[in-house]
Amino acid sequence: MWEGRYKSQALLDQAAVLSCMAYVDLNPIRANIADTLEDSDFTSIQERIAHFKAFTADVMKANKPLKQKDNIQHESQPAQLKPFGGNDIKHTIPFALLDYIELVDWSGRHIDPKKKG
Numbered sequence: 001m002w003e004g005r006y007k008s009q010a011l012l013d014q015a016a017v018l019s020c021m022a023y024v025d026l027n028p029i030r031a032n033i034a035d036t037l038e039d040s041d042f043t044s045i046q047e048r049i050a051h052f053k054a055f056t057a058d059v060m061k062a063n064k065p066l067k068q069k070d071n072i073q074h075e076s077q078p079a080q081l082k083p084f085g086g087n088d089i090k091h092t093i094p095f096a097l098l099d100y101i102e103l104v105d106w107s108g109r110h111i112d113p114k115k116k117g
Contacts, residue, residue, distance in 0.1 A: 014094055022104045029108050037104060044081055045104055051078045052097065 011017045025045035028034040033041075040046045055076040077083040077097060084100055085092025093100075 017093070018095060018100065018103070021100075022107050025104050026108050037101070037108070045101065047078050047081065048097065049101060052076055052101075 011020055021044070025037070025040065025043045028040040028043060029037070037043075037045050038049055083092045084095050084097040086096055087094045
């Protein structure tokens with residue numbers, strides 16, 4: 001019975017990895033445990049959003065311009081999570097952080113249009 005329910009699935013490309021990440025990040029939304037991505041406790045999306053908001057707030061306080069590429073800098077993302085970085089930065093997920101947040105948000109709304117997350 002255990003084997004029939006839980007199976008391993010190889011994630012063979014970046015699209016599969018992103019799909020799996022989004023699926024896991026949306027679990028609290030689908031389970032009605034959270035209404036928004038920011039409220040989804042113990043998910044990487046919650047941590048990424050909080051860290052990015054803190055980073056942008058610090059940049060604004062310092063009166064520095066927030067450049068387009070700042071969303072892929074390591075300092076704008078949690079150190080314990082593999083960072084997003086686009087195709088041209090080694091050892092990162094080849095996708096922009098803001099694009100991933102938008103993908104997860106869109107996917108959550110697509111699953112149930114009445115949901116906020």
